[in-house]
Amino acid sequence: MSEHTDEHTDEHTDEHTDEGRRVRAAVEAVLMVADEPVTAAALARATGESTDEVDLLLRELAGEYEEAGRGFELREGGGGWRVYSRAEHADVVEAFLLDGQTAKLTQAALETLAIVAYRQPVSRARVSAVRGVSVDGVMRTLLTRGLVTEAGVEATSGATLYRTTDEFLQRMGLERLEDLPPLAPFLPEDVDPEDLEPREVLAAEPGAPVGPVGSVGSVGSVGEPAVVGDDGAVRASAADEAVPAAAAAAPAVPDDQQEEPR
Numbered sequence: 001m002s003e004h005t006d007e008h009t010d011e012h013t014d015e016h017t018d019e020g021r022r023v024r025a026a027v028e029a030v031l032m033v034a035d036e037p038v039t040a041a042a043l044a045r046a047t048g049e050s051t052d053e054v055d056l057l058l059r060e061l062a063g064e065y066e067e068a069g070r071g072f073e074l075r076e077g078g079g080g081w082r083v084y085s086r087a088e089h090a091d092v093v094e095a096f097l098l099d100g101q102t103a104k105l106t107q108a109a110l111e112t113l114a115i116v117a118y119r120q121p122v123s124r125a126r127v128s129a130v131r132g133v134s135v136d137g138v139m140r141t142l143l144t145r146g147l148v149t150e151a152g153v154e155a156t157s158g159a160t161l162y163r164t165t166d167e168f169l170q171r172m173g174l175e176r177l178e179d180l181p182p183l184a185p186f187l188p189e190d191v192d193p194e195d196l197e198p199r200e201v202l203a204a205e206p207g208a209p210v211g212p213v214g215s216v217g218s219v220g221s222v223g224e225p226a227v228v229g230d231d232g233a234v235r236a237s238a239a240d241e242a243v244p245a246a247a248a249a250a251p252a253v254p255d256d257q258q259e260e261p262r
Helices: 002-033 040-047 051-068 087-102 107-119 124-131 136-144 166-172
Strands: 072-077 080-085 148-153 160-164
Touching (some): 002 080, 040 051, 040 080, 051 072, 107 124, 107 160, 124 136, 136 148
Antiparallel strands (some): 072 080
16 A cells, blocks of 8 residues: 555656656747747746746856856846847857858848838737747847837837838848838738738827838838827738748848848
């Protein structure tokens, strides 16, 4: 009887340990792709654990990373938790990013840039959804190169939105966004423009005048006037969902001007 009880206890302990490892790994995986601080509550919903348990796990992870002297740290701030590179390694990180300015943009970076150009203002999460992979690294590269910049925040989620810059137009050899090729020819035949996902909502600054949104508008158009909703948010015109073929529509950066970190 005693041996049977001990075996049952050991099995229960192993299952509990395995579940703990699964949750820990899942939390770390989410933190690695998050482009904004993530709350313990959001991680709890994603993992199916209680908020208190996830909060405790986050603090344990932060302590473990600190004790191990890792090159990154887990910090609480901005309403949530996020992984950051350690400040003492800032010079190395900066050197790595700046060194990449002589390298060419990869196809992945060009596709990401094209999506921002056609879907702006757009969040990293939306770009990731379109490409099907995390774009954190590529977006940081584009920000460092001055090809994209922050445009504000999304009205409901608070996510940071991005747009292209004058540097982007210059390197693409364009005078304005209207010179980008229209997207209509690149949409699947069975796609109705009216059914496509609308743009993300750019929150209006209090007292700011309402004007055109400087982004590509609905299929084949650019810079359509913004629409102000009942909630006071500025909404860009309804637009087509970016598709892989659309990335090829944007003019390629000349070989001698393309950039990307090694």
